Each structure stands twice: as structure tokens, then as C-alpha cells.
Amino acid sequence: MHPGNNLTRGEARRRAELIQTPLYDISLDLTRDSDTFSVGANTFIDFLAPSLDSCELNGEEVPKQAFNGARIALTNLRDANELHVLGTCEYQNIGAGMCRFKDPVDHKVYLHSQFETFDAHRMYPCFDQPDLKASFTFTVLAPSDWVVVSNNPGQAQQVSGKENIKRWTFGATPKMSSYLTAIVAGPYHGVRDRHGDIDLGIFCRQSLAQYLDPEEIFTVTKQGLDFYGEAYKYPYPFQKYDQLFVPEFSAGAMENIGCVTFNEVFVFRSKVTEAVREDRANAILHEMAHMWFGDLVTMRWWDDLWLNESFATFMSVLCQVEATRFKNGWVTFANQYKAGARRQDQLPTTHPIAADVPDIESVHLNFDAITYNKGACVLRQLVAYVSQDTFLRGVQRYIKQRQYSNASLADFLSDIEAGSGRDLRAWSKLWLETAGLNTLRPLATSQSETIGSLSVQQEAPPEFPTIRPHRLAVGLYDRKSGGMQLRRRVELDVAEENTPVKDFDGEHLADLLLVNDLDLTYAKIRLDERSLATATEHLAELSDPLARAIIWAALWDMLRDAEIPARRYLPLILNNIHGETDIGVVQDLLAQAASAIFVYGGPANQAAALEVLAGHALRALDGSSAGSDFQLAWAHAFISAAR
Missing domain, CATH: 2.60.40.1730 (tricorn interacting facor f3 domain)
Known part of the structure; x- marks a missing residue:
């Protein structure tokens, strides 16, 4: 330099x-x-x-x-x-x-x-x-x-x-x-289309033209333009929308106004999984979200880069779920973005989301999973804290009042706060200016077969002892002949070290009690012993993929924090992985199974555990449809375990 x-x-x-x-x-x-x-x-x-x-x-x-x-x-x-x-x-x-x-x-x-x-x-x-x-x-x-x-x-x-x-x-x-x-x-190869009065273009190198699939890219693009125009109450503000897949691109994509550049990995030269297609759709929608938030209204200085990226990450998933065929976006968000944020947030290098950026050389020092992942997770919590309607009205106000100019985090929070009834300056101090994450644990007493009392206990690590306000849901699930079904769910604020959930007093004991149902907040979640036993044998019976994702994440954190042993975690995965229909989830679980063996299990138990994993993978491989994503995933798992 x-x-x-x-x-x-x-x-x-x-x-x-x-x-x-x-x-x-x-x-x-x-x-x-x-x-x-x-x-x-x-x-x-x-x-x-x-x-x-x-x-x-x-x-x-x-x-x-x-x-x-x-x-x-x-x-x-x-x-x-x-x-x-x-x-x-x-x-x-x-x-x-x-x-x-x-x-x-x-x-x-x-x-x-x-x-x-x-x-x-x-x-x-x-x-x-x-x-x-x-x-x-x-x-x-x-x-x-x-x-x-x-x-x-x-x-x-x-x-x-x-x-x-x-x-x-x-x-x-x-x-x-x-x-x-x-x-x-x-000499780029180009394909053109039109959506309303917006000219659209897709470009790639001539040698990649045979692999380009413009139909799917245009479909996602048009769905995104419609969704954002309505969500922001502001039509696409620029003259055209070109998307270019360029060689040796140094990032995933870049939101240049009307001239969005993408890494060529998104031009698929061989068969890819549905999860990879979802990832491309998300990248398209992430960059598009910036056209309004980041491009039309731009941060004043780079200390708000986290907000620029976190907002686009959150909105791209919201758009993906509500406007495209990729309906499991929040499941992917839980399994990838939240998992990445929790991992980064527990390292010695963690830092507050809102970091000080005194000069350009400091920008990329904090450009990590805290910036992208945790920031987006905390924005999802902010949306729950003020309600989605209030949040979007605030975003609409922010864009309309500050179009073609610059703004700051304070401006953004001020526009969201208006009409919310919440003090977002206090919220910002606790969520954006401190590092680390909380652990939320259910504490229940029972009387015969009913709940005597239930509370949510909030913990903070000694090095970052911040107790935060969480807007979250708690769900009660029961096993029935048709599988595990939601009986009742309540939303509440958890802002203290111990918060009673009085709505469940006197309820019949549930087979599974899930704190942070709907995955609204950012925290580590614990299961009580009754719920852990249910999940171990019957998690696959739970039909809601997001609820399963929350439980999988809780189990993984309990393993990492030594609250359950590796010898219990591997059977839990193998008993229930057949219930997952999302290939991305299956791949993540298989990777975690390997980590449980090699990282968290005892060396003396590795050979036996690998034999169990290889045997299960071989049986699953035989039962998978020929040429399917799942067959490929199980083949990789078998090869890795059988080495």
C-alpha cells in the first residue's frame, strides 16, 4: 500500500x-x-x-x-x-x-x-x-x-x-x-430483458456463456424489484439494472449503482445443490437491497459499514422468503449467519458491532462475521422488538427524507424509533456497543403433570457481563400421532436475569419447551432435560424446519459448552437427520457430526464413532435417489468417515 x-x-x-x-x-x-x-x-x-x-x-x-x-x-x-x-x-x-x-x-x-x-x-x-x-x-x-x-x-x-x-x-x-x-x-456476452420500465442486463465472459442461466437470474431479479419497491414504498430509483459476472472478483458481489458485479462462482459450470442456488438468489437480493439502503441513502463514514451490510443481509432473507421460491431463508439464516456470528462472538477477537473506524486502514480490521452476521442477527431482533410494520415504516421514512444524501446510525434509529414506543438509544448501547452474547435457559417447576412456574434465565459471560432486552417467543410442543406439533406460543420481553412466563402457569407439561421459538433474538439457547430427551429421540417428528434449526443450534452450543457429551451428540444427529429435507441443513449436520468426533470427542472413542458414522452414511447413500443432492452429501460423509 x-x-x-x-x-x-x-x-x-x-x-x-x-x-x-x-x-x-x-x-x-x-x-x-x-x-x-x-x-x-x-x-x-x-x-x-x-x-x-x-x-x-x-x-x-x-x-x-x-x-x-x-x-x-x-x-x-x-x-x-x-x-x-x-x-x-x-x-x-x-x-x-x-x-x-x-x-x-x-x-x-x-x-x-x-x-x-x-x-x-x-x-x-x-x-x-x-x-x-x-x-x-x-x-x-x-x-x-x-x-x-x-x-x-x-x-x-x-x-x-x-x-x-x-x-x-x-x-x-x-x-x-x-x-x-x-x-x-x-467482449462480454450479454442478455437483456425488461421489467416494467426498468432495463435489465446480465453479462459474463464469452467462454462462460454456455453456463449462464439468465432465466432464473431474471426471475429472482424481478421478484426482488417488486418486493423492495413495495417494502420501501419507493420504486427502483435508477435508470437500469445490470448484473455482471466478472473474472477474479475479490468479493462475492458489489452493489455499484445500476451496475452490480458478481463473482463468477455464481455462474454454475456443473450440477449444484438447491442450497447453492439459494445462495446465489440471496446474493442477488442482498446487492439489490443496497440500491435503496446504501446507494440512494449512503452512510456518512465507514463506521456505519456494519449497518449497510447487516441491513442488506436481513432484507435479502426477508425478500427471499416472502417473494421467491426459496422459502427456507430463515432456516439458512439460523444455520449459517447466526451460527457464524455465535462462533465469532466467542473468540478473543470479538468486538462490538458498532466499531470505531478512525481511518480507511481501520475499516477492514472489523469487516468480519460480527459486521455481516451478528449485525444482521441483531437487526432481526430489532425488527421483533419494534414489530416488522413499525420497522418498515421507519425505513420508508429514512429513505424518503434522506434520498440522494448521507445518514448515520443515529438517523436510522431515530426514524425507526418514531412511533415504536421503544427507547432505541438505550437499546443501541446494550446491543451495538458491547461484545459477546447471552445464554437463555428455561427454568421450570412442575406440579404433577402441569407447569407450576416457568421463567427464562438470562446469563452473560464474565468478560462481557451485559444483560440485554430480548423480544422472543416461547413455544410448547407435544408429540401426537401426526408428529410433534405446536400447542401454544407466546411472545414476551426478556430484559432481566430472570423473567417469568406467567402465560404458561397451569399448562400441561409439554414434551418440548422451546425458548426463542421463531428465532427472533440472538443468543445461545438451552434445552431443559425433558426437552433434551424428546429431541434426542423425536426431533425428526417436528414438522417446522425453523424450530428444528433452533434446536439443532441449541444442541450444538450445548456440546461446545460441555453441557452434553460428544457420545450423546452423534446418536442424536443420526437418529434425526433423516427428518431434514434441506440439503444445506444436512450438510451442516454432517460437518458437525465430524467435529463432534474429532474436536469434542475423546481420542480413544474416535475409531468407533467413525465406524458408526460411516455405516449410517453408507445406508443413507443406498437409500438416496440417484443423482440427488442428498446422495452426494452422504457419499462425501462416507468417504470422510471411512478414511
């Missing part, structure tokens, strides 16, 4: 006070067959490049020494200023700036940009901070057989006297942050 290529929060704040309404006119020459490209822009200040060819401010030359390789220092600014910069920038292979890739199949060259968080100035000089929104106009020279895609629709014209070069022009964008601008260029 260039030693001067950083930006502090204080510098950004002072610059935002000085600069107002910047306009960018950016010209790129991508026709060179080399490691550099030419750039010209009408604005100012961050610019990471090997050379600055010329720089003029208000018609006067800026001295060469004003450029340190990462910044151009400007002095004696007027009320209105015009800056002209001509420079040569480098193509990157580090996943930031303008990235260049040569396809080994057909030797065609493909380019794509990636600017989050602080890399737009690797391609053009700019105020590279999210709260200096501006309008951007791009002009690009490119080979005639290339397609160039940016945030706005583009027009291509042949360059006079140069039959192999076209000039692409893109109209001025609405006000947006520099990290959301994008240029993707190359």
Missing part, C-alpha cells in the same frame, strides 16, 4: 465542510494493450497513480511536487474551482481499482472496477469519501468489439478515422458516492 494512501475520519470531515457539490467529467482510454490506461477528470484530490501527466487548477498549473503519488495538494481555492488532471493509472490484480484479466480459454481481455472502500481514486482523481456525493459523467474509449457498462446507460459511436475504436458516453449520474461508480469493459 502506498504510504500516503489513507484518509482519516477527521480529514474527511474537514474536507466535506470545505467542498460542496462536486461534478466529475471522467475520460478513460482503455485501448492500450499494456498495464496502464489514460485518465482525465474535472475535479480534485485523491489520486493513486504511477504518474501525473498534467494538472491545472482554475487555469493555472499545479506544481508537480503537489502530487505525492496518492494525493494532489491544492491551495488558494476559490468559491468555485475547476481542476483538470491528466494521468496514467495502473491496472490492478489485487481486486481493487481497475482490474484486468486475460481469459486463458480464448485470450480475450476483460476489465472491471472495484472501488469499495477507498479505491475509486485508483482509476480517476476524486474526493474518495462517501459523504461527498457528486454527479459523474464518464467517457470511455474502447476496442470496437467491446461492451462497456457503467452506472447509467451508455451510447457507443465509432471514432472517426479509427475503425477499431469506439467512444462510449454515459450521461451524468444522480448524486452518488465515488465508491459506487463502476466501469466494466470487454
